[in-house]
Amino acid sequence: MTNAIRMDKFGGPEVLQYREVEVGKPGPGQVRVAHTAIGLNMIDTYFRSGLYPLALPSGLGSEAAGVVVATGEGVSGIETGQRVAYASPAPLDGYAEERLIDARWLTVLPDQIDDETGAAMMLKGLTSWYLLKHSYRVKACDWILLYAAAGGVGLIAAQWANQLRARVIGVVGTEKKRGIALAHGCEHVLLANDDIVGTVRELTHGEGVAAVYDSVGRETFYQSLDCLRRHGVMVSFGNASGAVEPFAPLELAKRGSLYVTRPTLWDFVGERADLERGSAELIEAVTSKLIRIEIRQRYPLAEAAAAQIDLEQRVTTGSTVLLP
Numbered sequence: 001m002t003n004a005i006r007m008d009k010f011g012g013p014e015v016l017q018y019r020e021v022e023v024g025k026p027g028p029g030q031v032r033v034a035h036t037a038i039g040l041n042m043i044d045t046y047f048r049s050g051l052y053p054l055a056l057p058s059g060l061g062s063e064a065a066g067v068v069v070a071t072g073e074g075v076s077g078i079e080t081g082q083r084v085a086y087a088s089p090a091p092l093d094g095y096a097e098e099r100l101i102d103a104r105w106l107t108v109l110p111d112q113i114d115d116e117t118g119a120a121m122m123l124k125g126l127t128s129w130y131l132l133k134h135s136y137r138v139k140a141c142d143w144i145l146l147y148a149a150a151g152g153v154g155l156i157a158a159q160w161a162n163q164l165r166a167r168v169i170g171v172v173g174t175e176k177k178r179g180i181a182l183a184h185g186c187e188h189v190l191l192a193n194d195d196i197v198g199t200v201r202e203l204t205h206g207e208g209v210a211a212v213y214d215s216v217g218r219e220t221f222y223q224s225l226d227c228l229r230r231h232g233v234m235v236s237f238g239n240a241s242g243a244v245e246p247f248a249p250l251e252l253a254k255r256g257s258l259y260v261t262r263p264t265l266w267d268f269v270g271e272r273a274d275l276e277r278g279s280a281e282l283i284e285a286v287t288s289k290l291i292r293i294e295i296r297q298r299y300p301l302a303e304a305a306a307a308q309i310d311l312e313q314r315v316t317t318g319s320t321v322l323l324p
């Protein structure tokens with residue numbers, strides 16, 4: 001038996017229960033991983049609340065690091081005793097001391113990356129990778145607008161965009177977060193209740209930004225469109241304030257023939273070769289210190305509900321890990 005967070009119904013953080021579960025032996029293609037650190041992500045709260053569909057009862061959690069303790073038939077390239085990390089879509093069993101997982105999601109961690117860093121960087125780092133290199137491929141001197149710039153994805157994406165020589169305008173909720181975002185790659189940082197559109201136009205000499213990376217969703221959608229330059233790209237990648245409502249395509253014509261994309265990580269790492277490419281670039285960026293993965297909060301796994309409350313109440317900055 002092992003301990004894990006399970007949920008029997010959708011709702012607030014109180015639906016998360018820490019209890020004993022049976023894990024079993026790995027089947028074909030699977031490995032059993034003993035977690036040493038688990039990444040906390042906003043997506044975990046969408047599954048918990050029922051915003052994203054999920055069959056119940058269920059576990060939760062899509063990102064972690066640990067040690068391989070058993071391998072199933074047909075697994076190659078992964079051995080017992082290896083340190084690994086992953087972001088994986090389903091089943092959601094990340095919030096657990098041990099779990100079974102398909103080996104195809106695993107990345108072996110190099111010695112230079114510790115387990116907590118591995119647990120904090122796979123989902124948020126690979127997301128930053130595809131946002132900046134695929135959803136809209138940022139170029140040197142591009143202005144971009146990045147919401148939640150002091151958050152988990154935000155701190156990684158801001159540093160990476162800065163390394164790509166983009167000019168990053170961050171948006172954050174508090175003065176304290178402004179200082180954090182400015183120290184991690186943002187050239188300017190606006191407060192969420194500032195005149196975002198007016199200031200972005202001023203900073204970009206009236207032109208607007210090449211891309212907006214909007215993880216806030218419902219509250220900021222039209223404001224984000226208004227910040228874009230002609231042919232600019234709106235990357236709507238999260239729902240922190242709720243899901244974006246349906247909108248009329250004519251809104252894009254009115255504002256300069258804009259593009260909108262609503263991406264999800266799993267479409268960029270769904271093929272093993274893509275995952276390996278993204279992981280290699282992420283590991284290189286971290287080990288060469290182009291990007292610092294900042295773990296700014298730690299909670300015992302059993303207190304996952306408290307961690308989610310802090311994440312949803314906008315108290316956390318950078319990455320957060322749960323410790324089994």
Ligand SMILES: NC(=O)c1ccc[n+]([C@@H]2O[C@H](COP(=O)([O-])OP(=O)(O)OC[C@H]3O[C@@H](n4cnc5c(N)ncnc54)[C@H](OP(=O)(O)O)[C@@H]3O)[C@@H](O)[C@H]2O)c1
Pocket residue numbers: 040041042043123124127148149150151152153154171172173174177192215216237238239240241242263264265266311312313314315316317318
């Ligand atoms: N599509 C994908 O593939 C993908 C993958 C990973 C993450 N995401 C999205 O990326 C975003 C960041 O994820 P994360 O796990 O790194 O979280 P995070 O940024 O550490 O935390 C969420 C942040 O969102 C901001 N926020 C703005 N309005 C909010 C509201 N009404 N309620 C709560 N927070 C609000 C807060 O920052 P301020 O106080 O500074 O505004 C808060 O700290 C999330 O929206 C997540 O869904 C998408």
